Amino acid sequence: MKNNVKFDHNDHAIINSYKSILDGLSLFLGDGFEFVLHSLEDLDRSAIKVVNGQFSNRTEGAPITDVAMQLLKEIKKSGDNNKNMVYVNNQNCRSPIKSATLPITGSNGKIIGLLCINFHLSIPLHDFLSGFFNIFDEKAIKPINENYATNSEYLITSALDVAKAEVHNNDKITASNHNKIIISLLYERGIFELKDAVHIIASDLKISKNTVYLHIRNCSKQA
Incomplete structure (x- = not known):
């Protein structure tokens, strides 16, 4: 498929390095956020990592979305490979989703993937708070004294x-x-x-x- 991006070894290493980032973001922000890592090597099966996909029922192997394709076209037209998209997704009049689609660049500055973040606004408040403010769960988050030194x-x-x-x-x-x-x-x-x-x-x-x-x-x- 002509729109697929040809990857080299470095591109594979870069895109795969984001998988652990998604796990870390989920641990930090809680279960109210859905994260999807798209690889542009195969647009028909671009989702290579999905965290909290229970909201959209997406799983690994899902295709790229129409909005993501639109963003890629806008990036190509503008020539700005650092262009981000933050928007509210009405999801066909269902519960709104605050979404962000962020490009990932690889070798020679070409875009090789997309990091998509979705916050489902319909999530019950107590579920969101318990996931986001899980600082008292020492099994999930280890208390550490970090020094923000100025020099x-x-x-x-x-x-x-x-x-x-x-x-x-x-x-x-x-x-x-x-x-x-x-x-x-x-x-x-x-x-x-x-x-x-x-x-x-x-x-x-x-x-x-x-x-x-x-x-x-x-x-x-x-x-």
Whole structure:
């Protein structure tokens, strides 16, 4: 079919990488949102990932929609491959759906897929709220303290303070091993990927940078 897009290896890798994104969006937003990932490699069976398809009864292998085809034509006409479409879908006078169709680009900037998001406005309010505000379900969402640092130095020192507190409050860790364990915790949390982390941590712990590097090497061997 002439409208199908010819994929290369990179295109397959890019389009498939979006599958886990749909699962993550569903976990974050709840069951009130339907997500469909379309691949333009085969328009007759373009839906390669469907999450919460119970609303529209769509499943993997479903064809592309007429609205999606319209968007692709508009993109081709305008030459803007980043054109998004957000609209209200009346779905033949049934319950309205707030929808978004977002293009996915692959090799050489060509459009290889579409990410479609549908919020069905008829969903009962308690179902929407229980899905969207599921922050108290620790089995679904793990509580984590995330640091929105304004610069990398603050991020490093904040992470260092947390690690020091963990180690100093653990009576099972001997004083001679404090620095070793602190550096190990920071290594596990990726802090040494940041510029100047070794210098800042060595200065705070009052040890040499070589000592920090020694502990890092030992951590990498155990990883």
